[in-house]
Amino acid sequence: MTKMMHCAAAILLLCSAVPIALAITDGLLPNGNFEAKPKASDLNGTQVMSRYAIPQWEISGFVEYIESGHKQGDMLLVVPEGAYAVRLGNEASIKQKLKVIKGLYYSITFSAARTCAQDERLNVSVTPDSGLLPIQTTYGSDGWDSYAWAFRAAFEEVHLVIHNPGVEEDPACGPLIDSVAIKTLYPPKLTGDNLLKNRDFEEGPYVLPNATWGVLIPPNIEDDHSPLPGWTVESLKAVKYIDSDHFSVPRGKRAVELVAGKESALAQVARTVPEKVYALAFSIGDAGNGCVGSMVVEAFAARGTAQIPYESKGTGGYKRGVLRFTAVAERTRVVFLSTFYHTKVDGSLCGPVLDDVSLLSVRSPVLRG
Structure with missing residues (x-):
């Protein structure tokens, strides 16, 4: 009986380790919508005080954990999806380690909402690739947009970093980030019936299931x-x-x-x-x-x-x-x-x-x- 219990425990331990060993799958990243909350002891109001307080994420700089309906002065902060999002102050960032397949292409999708900054931008990076995305133009009417950014995996383990390079006087004027997802891209090959690739645009970034804004x-x-x-x-x-x-x-x-x-x-x-x-x-x-x-x-x-x-x-x-x-x-x-x-x-x-x-x-x- 004891031996059977040891075997069962070993199998359970192995199964719990499997998600860490496998390459990440298409869809939201672990806690990609930030609905898993930091402990109350790791928060000072809305500011996150500990580097690893947000489950599955590592933070640096002035990062806030924002609940839907939160007010900043006369401004109501908009959370794109669910009840919670994070806000990145000046030079703040969030980071998550991803296990990917070296050589494959991936696309990151995330939602961002402007707050009180005039020239908001986000730097998205996966070593050695990075891109600076201006988000001062709001295309939708809901107060936020979803963005896509792609990279080719140079390593089997990479770090995704979303960083606010802002220099606003008020560090709490950075953008809100929510719903971070990933999708493996398989670039289409040329065929005999078309000289263009991806003619129907069927291969592209991950579209969030409830994203009525594209x-x-x-x-x-x-x-x-x-x-x-x-x-x-x-x-x-x-x-x-x-x-x-x-x-x-x-x-x-x-x-x-x-x-x-x-x-x-x-x-x-x-x-x-x-x-x-x-x-x-x-x-x-x-x-x-x-x-x-x-x-x-x-x-x-x-x-x-x-x-x-x-x-x-x-x-x-x-x-x-x-x-x-x-x-x-x-x-x-x-x-x-x-x-x-x-x-x-x-x-x-x-x-x-x-x-x-x-x-x-x-x-x-x-x-x-």
Whole structure:
């Protein structure tokens, strides 16, 4: 009986160790929504006093543990999800160790809400990669946005760090952070029926289950590895990654909303044969999110341009557009952007949806458009 009890204890100990030994899975990080609270003895009001007080996280600097509905003067602090979030003061950071697979690509998704700072930014890093994400533009109407940032794992164990490099006079003017998640990215390969990768945008960052606001993909200048494999954001502002659970999507489960006019351009470089004629076909529409108006999506490739109009009623729907062009080089950059800025009645930024993009020789029998 004693031997059996020892065996059972050993098996139980082994099972409890398994999560530590396995690579992290897609979804929220351990205590990624900060709902597991610090002990009362580790808090001085809202300030977290101990480095390891927040379960699963290590902190440095002025970090606060904020409950939904907390007030700072006349300002009500918004917690994106659940009952709790953390706030990062000047030079403060949160860190978590991740066990990953060396060489694979990963995308981090997290929600952030501005507070009282004027020029809020966040530095997201996983050694040796880092990116500085400006969050002073609020795209949604709820007071927060979700952001994606990607990295390639250089080691089997890495540290994810979210750091506020702010220098505000009030250290309590930093951003709120919530709902930190991860997703393994598998960059799609080229196929015989398309010269573009990830044509339907199906491979992309983790979308939080209750995120009715989508996920922002930052410009390429702020992210060495795109969270949207195959594509880069070649502009000053972000594009929004949306899913069919919360938005109208022309094809499949995912699409991209061009939310910042000519300041958010989506691009990909394809192999082409000079002097050969190609057709760039794509779907444009609206996300069914109340974004109403006369929309125009501009497409560019080689010396060719096209402007495809779409009259949005804000209830969903799409149409096909085609740009035919002659390649002038062995590499051709295709670019999409929205001609106009659009806002919903609540003032939040919105725009046309792009999906189902194909690039083929015009002689190909499988061309859709």
